[in-house]
Structure formats: structure tokens, C-alpha cells
Amino acid sequence: MRAWAAIPAACTAILVAAGNKPEEQARFLAEGEAKMVVARRCANCHTAGNFTKFRKDEAGWEQVMADMANRGAEIPDDDYDGIVAYLARNYGPAAKMVINRAPVEEVGKILELSKEQARSVVAWRDAKGVFRSFEDLVKVPGLDARKLESKREMLAF
Ligand code: HEC
Numbered sequence: 001m002r003a004w005a006a007i008p009a010a011c012t013a014i015l016v017a018a019g020n021k022p023e024e025q026a027r028f029l030a031e032g033e034a035k036m037v038v039a040r041r042c043a044n045c046h047t048a049g050n051f052t053k054f055r056k057d058e059a060g061w062e063q064v065m066a067d068m069a070n071r072g073a074e075i076p077d078d079d080y081d082g083i084v085a086y087l088a089r090n091y092g093p094a095a096k097m098v099i100n101r102a103p104v105e106e107v108g109k110i111l112e113l114s115k116e117q118a119r120s121v122v123a124w125r126d127a128k129g130v131f132r133s134f135e136d137l138v139k140v141p142g143l144d145a146r147k148l149e150s151k152r153e154m155l156a157f
Helices: 002-018 022-028 036-041 056-071 077-090 103-110 113-128 145-149
Strands: none
Touching: 022 036, 036 077, 056 077, 103 113
């Protein structure tokens, strides 16, 4: 009983720390049919960056879904397939990172940047608008353009 009661409390703590509503988190998600469903079902306890930073195949995402169900996520049967398909397509093993939407955690993980560098990328995007090309991205102060060159193919603009 006590353990179950602690789950919503833990979620509230995570959410308050993140200060974000699921609808606001949708802007960090790749475009796709199930985007809003994923925002509502997966970005309510934690932010989108918690899962968009990963690259997994369908089986891997199904594993995550089972894990989240154990943590208290309620995923209606009608939403399940759409969520898995969306995650496997946009965050699959070979999925590129949509640099104009990706949250800080994903930018940092995929480009192997420090937290500070990843924050600079997102702050620059928020301040200046979209990155149109790789050349735009490497203008962000504090990035190592030569090191980033090897990640070029992982980016979608
Ligand atoms: C009931 C709350 C809740 C919901 C809803 C939820 N999660 Fe989680 N999730 C957690 C908690 C708690 C953790 C562990 C703490 C953390 O990483 O913030 C977690 C962690 C994760 C992790 C990180 C696991 C790791 O190994 O680091 C991933 C990936 C994830 N969630 C994906 C999802 C996806 C995808 C959905 C939507 C299907 C979802 N979550 C919905 C509570 C939830």
C-alpha cells in the first residue's frame, strides 16, 4: 500500500522539478502521427528527454513500455501500437536526431556533448530560431566543430 502511494508522489516531484506539461513537451518530439499521444502518455511523469535520448528497436521500446507500466504508466490498448511504432520509427537504432526539436538530454547524448554544450545548443535555437544546416549548428559557441563532423550523418534539419 505504502509503495503504491509513493508512485504518484515521485511523479509529482519529477514533474515539478521539470516544470513542464505534456503539451509543452510535444515541441521536443519528432513529428509523427502519435506525437500528441506520446506527449500525453510518456511526458507526464518525466520530460520527453528521458526517452528521446535513447535509440531502440521495436522490441526495445516494448521493453520500455512494460517497464513503465510497472512504474504506473497507464497505456490504453488503443494507444499501445501507435506509441511503439512512433518510438521505433523516430527513436530507432538508425533514427536521425531532429536537431530543431530535440531536448537537451537528446542533443547531449547523441552528439556526445557536455551538459553545458547541449544547453548552449538549445539556448541558441530558442534565441535565434532554427538551424538550417550543419554549418549553422557549429556556429554555437563552445562546440568543437571538428569533433562534431563525425556526427553530421546523425542529424536531420
Ligand atoms: C507513471 C509515471 C510514468 C509514465 C506515465 C512514464 N514513465 Fe518513464 N519513467 C518513470 C520513472 C519513475 C522513471 C525512472 C526515473 C526517471 O528516469 O525519471 C522512468 C524512466 C524512463 C526511462 C529511462 C529508463 C532508463 O533506463 O534510464 C525511459 C526510457 C522511459 N521512462 C520511457 C517512457 C515512455 C516511452 C513512456 C510512455 C509510454 C513513459 N516512460 C511513461 C515513470 C513514468
